[in-house]
Amino acid sequence: MKLGIVIEIFKNVFTKPMTVLFPFERIEIPERNRGEHEFNIDTCISCGACARICPNLAIKMIEVPSELREKYPKTYPQVDLGKCCFCALCEDICPKGSIKLTTNFYFATFDKDDTILYPVKAE
């Protein structure tokens, strides 16, 4: 009986493990990794293209809180990460590059409200 597989398995005892000791070690996240959104309200022209292309209707165009409405009078995208599938179509379509996906993927939270990214937070 040939036992090639057993020898191979025992060889593996002496090799380096494939996994890393998270959180002390982390694997490198490539630049293209589609994670949390980063929104720059100052360059946004409120065209609403991102909200139109979003396949999951995760983007809603909303008004900013009343105290900031003078500075930002139009409507701006609010992203609901709970609905988002991280397709980056919003990033591709934005004419001003105001909405971008970063590499951050640590989203675990106990509060559902944390999953909503407001265009701007009131002070």
Add this chain to the structure above:
Amino acid sequence: MTEINEQEIAGDFSMYFGPAHPGSGNFSIKVEMRGERVLKATADPGYLHRGFEKLMEYREPMQNAVLSDRVCVLEPLQWNLVHAEAVDYLMDYEVPERAKYIRVILAELSRIQSHFIWYAAMSLGTGFMTGFNIAIGYRDYILDVLNLITGGRVYPAGYICPGGVRKDLPEKAENKILELLPKIEYMRKFALKQNPAWLARFKEIGTLTKEEAIKFGAVGPILRGCGVESDVRRDDPYEIYDELEFDVPVMDEGDAYARFTVGMQEIEESMKIITQSIDRLPKGEVKTPNLKPIVQFQKAEGEIYIRNELSRGEGAFYMVATGQKTPYRVKIRGPSFTHMIPILEHLLTDVAYADVPAIYWSMYQCPADVDR
């Protein structure tokens, strides 16, 4: 749930294999048993139905590209490709050469990682945890490269999009892919190593004859494991497959082991395809000129049936455009449907219960693709 049939023999009862069985994955089979033997099996799909065909009628092609990932969780890039080809035809897009090469390289990488999962699932189903762990570990090396290129480990989010691919390969991606090949080869050899337990579980189990395979509509490695040489990449080439040299592995036995061996031999052919494509990778654009981020079928009219060779066999998209923004009708033909319902039911007649997982996993199933 166990039902005991009191009128007949005391050992007669029926029960469910799955869907909560760790090795069954969103699919269940009702088995009618007499003692240890399975007399009859009835497939019970539907746990993963998401209604893609209807959803696609409400979305524009670029959004559907993102959705097409999820038809089969284990081979998303290949489903991306079939969808993109259907839209390319209806919109009359000229796909640049470089994009075609990138599409093929990614589709083949996706095939290899999917075959690794096959080995992992067969190991898991028959209690060989080491095989499962090693295969999933080696698959992860491929996922790292897919993450580098598409931005997602499992889901590329429509990376292969209508009109080409969404982004060009990042710097050094070619080298990263070439560095992967020795690892893939190691894993492939490992999977084919003499393993007495593995042979005992899969040899001469779940034998499907050539005639039955054709009658039931088997495709892909299942059909090639029964001695029929059929491969869409060869018979009806798409993208650049007609320019590449590769073989179509075939085995005559038709049992679970033959099907699996065909799959592992295909990995070698996929590696050949990847090496050739990287060698010849031309420079240039990766998207058809003037491709807008929003693609709509407003000027497109007609219908198309496009088929590709996925990891599990022939998969196809039928799409009708009638000049509206969205497709009028989409029909998806997945390879797992025939494997999982008529063929599985046929193979699971009069077998030992212990062979059910071995036969089940040897069908290279994807419940996501059965239900859609």
